[in-house]
Amino acid sequence: MTKPQVLIAGNWKMNGLGASLAEANALAGSLGQTTARVAICPPATLVQRLAEVLTDSGVLVGAQDCHAEASGAFTGDTSAEQLADAGATLVILGHSERRSGHGESDALVAAKVQAALRAGLEPIVCVGETLDQRKAGDALAIVTGQVRGSLPRELAGNAFAVAYEPVWAIGTGLTPTTPEIEEVHRAIRAALLEMFGDAGRGVAILYGGSVKPSNAAEILHADEVGGALVGGASLKADDFLGIIRAA
Numbered sequence: 001m002t003k004p005q006v007l008i009a010g011n012w013k014m015n016g017l018g019a020s021l022a023e024a025n026a027l028a029g030s031l032g033q034t035t036a037r038v039a040i041c042p043p044a045t046l047v048q049r050l051a052e053v054l055t056d057s058g059v060l061v062g063a064q065d066c067h068a069e070a071s072g073a074f075t076g077d078t079s080a081e082q083l084a085d086a087g088a089t090l091v092i093l094g095h096s097e098r099r100s101g102h103g104e105s106d107a108l109v110a111a112k113v114q115a116a117l118r119a120g121l122e123p124i125v126c127v128g129e130t131l132d133q134r135k136a137g138d139a140l141a142i143v144t145g146q147v148r149g150s151l152p153r154e155l156a157g158n159a160f161a162v163a164y165e166p167v168w169a170i171g172t173g174l175t176p177t178t179p180e181i182e183e184v185h186r187a188i189r190a191a192l193l194e195m196f197g198d199a200g201r202g203v204a205i206l207y208g209g210s211v212k213p214s215n216a217a218e219i220l221h222a223d224e225v226g227g228a229l230v231g232g233a234s235l236k237a238d239d240f241l242g243i244i245r246a247a
């Protein structure tokens with residue numbers, strides 16, 4: 001099983017209006033040759049328009065969440081099928097802001113992963129420990145527990161990525177040291193190999209949490225880091241390009 005292609009995905013979170021499409025257009029226009037797969041995950045309101053703007057650009061469009069059901073009486077929710085219909089090809093699932101702000105459990109994340117697979121979306125499944133959990137020495141147990149609980153067996157044979165996002169590093173400017181990142185990524189790889197056999201080697205393990213142009217090269221070249229999930233720095237084309245070019 002060969003190493004997966006590096007994936008750099010931008011998570012716009014609840015940021016962006018129609019005017020932000022120009023930023024994505026600027027990114028696509030300046031991207032040039034890159035060995036990485038590049039994706040932007042805008043809010044659901046922009047998925048369709050972004051997919052239109054980025055047609056044939058090589059930049060993929062993802063969503064930030066989906067419902068576990070395909071359709072029905074779920075006011076305010078969006079299904080994986082609807083996101084795929086709007087032009088998304090990937091979906092972030094289990095982001096810590098969903099786990100903490102919306103009470104999402106590993107079991108719910110796993111159900112959403114199954115929904116994404118049914119709709120043909122590639123899931124990017126997020127895991128990560130809080131600062132208290134890290135201080136208590138529980139980071140590896142928490143993260144590998146989330147990997148085991150959030151990744152259903154149905155993923156076997158499908159494209160997916162795991163994003164290690166320490167909760168305390170998201171939007172804070174703090175990052176773990178490179179050896180700390182490598183320790184967690186190696187533990188995730190071991191869990192993937194245990195769950196999916198040799199195919200687990202082909203899963204990209206992204207790092208996320210305060211990635212910026214100035215720290216991207218070191219993080220992206222660390223052992224077992226197969227890309228980045230980028231929040232704040234993905235909102236500006238120049239910053240996001242700086243990260244992509246570091247891959």
Ligand code: PEP
Nearest residue numbers: 170171208209210231232
């Ligand atoms: C994220 O929310 O996925 C993230 C990594 O955010 P930031 O890069 O802003 O820390």
